[in-house]
Amino acid sequence: MLNPRQRLRPRLPLLGDAPAFRQDLLATLARGRFEQGDVARYRLGPVTVYGVSSPEDAERVLTDSDTFGKLGPDNPLRLALGDGLLTRSDHDSWLRNRRMVAPIYHRRRVETMYTTMQDCVQEMLVRWQDELAPGAVIDLHTQLMHVTLDIVSRCMFSMPMISADSALRPESVEYAVTYTFLRLQNPVAPPTWVPTPANRRFAAIIGGLDELMASMITQRRRTLAAGEPGKEDLLDMLMRATDADTGAQMNDTELRDEIITTLAAGHETTAITLTWAFYLLSTHPVWRRRVIEEIDAVLAGRAPTVADLPKLPLVAQVFDEALRMFPSSPTVPRQSRRPVRLGPYDVEVGSRVLIDVHGLHRNRRHWPDPEVFDPTRFGPEGRSGRSRWAHLPFGGGPHLCVGKQFALQEAQLLLASIFSRYDVRHHPGYPVDDRATITLRPRHGLRVVLHPRLTARLVPARKVA
Ligand code: HEM
Numbered sequence: 141m142l143n144p145r146q147r148l149r150p151r152l153p154l155l156g157d158a159p160a161f162r163q164d165l166l167a168t169l170a171r172g173r174f175e176q177g178d179v180a181r182y183r184l185g186p187v188t189v190y191g192v193s194s195p196e197d198a199e200r201v202l203t204d205s206d207t208f209g210k211l212g213p214d215n216p217l218r219l220a221l222g223d224g225l226l227t228r229s230d231h232d233s234w235l236r237n238r239r240m241v242a243p244i245y246h247r248r249r250v251e252t253m254y255t256t257m258q259d260c261v262q263e264m265l266v267r268w269q270d271e272l273a274p275g276a277v278i279d280l281h282t283q284l285m286h287v288t289l290d291i292v293s294r295c296m297f298s299m300p301m302i303s304a305d306s307a308l309r310p311e312s313v314e315y316a317v318t319y320t321f322l323r324l325q326n327p328v329a330p331p332t333w334v335p336t337p338a339n340r341r342f343a344a345i346i347g348g349l350d351e352l353m354a355s356m357i358t359q360r361r362r363t364l365a366a367g368e369p370g371k372e373d374l375l376d377m378l379m380r381a382t383d384a385d386t387g388a389q390m391n392d393t394e395l396r397d398e399i400i401t402t403l404a405a406g407h408e409t410t411a412i413t414l415t416w417a418f419y420l421l422s423t424h425p426v427w428r429r430r431v432i433e434e435i436d437a438v439l440a441g442r443a444p445t446v447a448d449l450p451k452l453p454l455v456a457q458v459f460d461e462a463l464r465m466f467p468s469s470p471t472v473p474r475q476s477r478r479p480v481r482l483g484p485y486d487v488e489v490g491s492r493v494l495i496d497v498h499g500l501h502r503n504r505r506h507w508p509d510p511e512v513f514d515p516t517r518f519g520p521e522g523r524s525g526r527s528r529w530a531h532l533p534f535g536g537g538p539h540l541c542v543g544k545q546f547a548l549q550e551a552q553l554l555l556a557s558i559f560s561r562y563d564v565r566h567h568p569g570y571p572v573d574d575r576a577t578i579t580l581r582p583r584h585g586l587r588v589v590l591h592p593r594l595t596a597r598l599v600p601a602r603k604v605a
Contacts, residue, residue, distance in 0.1 A: 289403070498576070
């Protein structure tokens with residue numbers, strides 16, 4: 141958030157709130173809530189934007205997709221993700237694809253991916269054990285970005301995609317996300333074909349990703365055509381699916397868009413929230429001790445199995461509270477498709493409506509002392525009586541995050557496995573600050589000191605094909 145001594149950029153005649161949005165999205169939305177209430181109006185050049193921060197209004201917007209649709213074809217996210225689940229604006233074809241992929245995200249199916257998730261985590265822990273001296277300082281955020289990308293690649297596409305020369309690197313994803321955000325907030329951004337340094341770098345990243353996706357698709361088509369046994373993963377599922385009406389299968393562009401959407405949506409969000417969870421525990425030693433006690437009581441130094449996860453409720457509550465305080469998707473955008481009234485405003489067709497998730501999670505009517513880290517808010521008593529629309533880290537309504545179960549399982553596994561072996565503390569010499577774009581990431585990463593808690597050595601995990 142904005143340094144309190146720094147001033148937020150004023151509303152300008154032509155650009156409106158665009159400079160303030162670009163300077164500090166969360167502070168601008170906070171100013172809007174303070175000045176206007178639960179529904180606040182902003183202007184980004186010619187585009188009017190409404191910020192919504194009450195559970196009642198959020199429910200209305202997220203459940204009425206006839207009135208509040210996904211952003212249209214000019215959504216800058218499509219420059220990277222194409223027309224995948226996250227960005228598809230046509231409701232019928234979105235629903236068809238959502239139904240197609242839904243089975244792989246069911247709880248039972250996600251549980252079968254646990255061993256692969258565990259292998260990825262164990263490989264990271266073995267690397268730490270072999271390469272880091274006790275008390276080493278690491279950027280935990282970078283490590284978590286790598287392991288979550290590894291997990292989603294191996295679980296959904298049966299292939300590791302992390303390597304020094306891979307086009308798919310956390311840094312490229314980060315650049316692409318920031319580039320897209322800046323275009324979203326800048327009504328006068330130069331067209332993508334103008335060879336500015338930013339446009340050229342973005343095009344190079346997307347070109348590299350396209351090549352990677354193309355070779356992945358070709359390789360899998362070849363193995364399927366050769367009659368080799370399928371991998372039973374998301375890629376197989378997408379390739380075999382046929383449209384009930386037309387009998388058509390997905391072409392390479394559709395496949396590319398769904399793969400890239402899954403990789404992008406499926407790792408940074410989880411990595412960021414885990415980073416904030418470690419930061420919050422590091423700065424709240426009483427909670428850190430309780431979490432470690434819970435983990436030790438259940439695991440006694442061994443790796444967590446999937447059956448252990450329900451026995452680690454505090455770990456899950458910490459993740460929920462981190463999602464409340466630092467929602468990795470701080471806003472969820474929609475576009476109005478018909479005239480509608482929201483709060484005191486008549487919303488015109490084509491306006492952007494932003495669920496201000498960060499503001500909603502700090503709405504004092506639903507969250508007492510919202511600035512306080514308190515995982516008991518998500519215990520059985522803490523939850524009772526609260527609207528489920530007051531906590532929307534995964535969105536809500538028909539577009540509710542399809543990967544929610546996957547993310548929750550992965551997060552519990554990572555928190556429990558890391559704390560089982562290490563006490564993790566923020567290094568006080570490095571600043572921590574948030575930067576909200578499309579995601580809410582720690583601006584400078586998170587430097588932590590790792591203190592080993594166990595002397596027993598880990599053995600490398602079995603290699604996954
Ligand atoms: C902590 C982790 C995560 C958070 C906070 C998160 C958040 C979100 C949110 C807020 C949406 C709704 C967007 C909208 O309504 O416009 C969404 C959608 C989506 N998420 Fe997640 N997500 C997470 C993890 C994952 C994972 C692990 C995957 C896949 C492996 C995934 C895949 C998707 C996809 C494909 C969509 C589009 C769903 C649709 O519109 O049908 N997400 N996510």
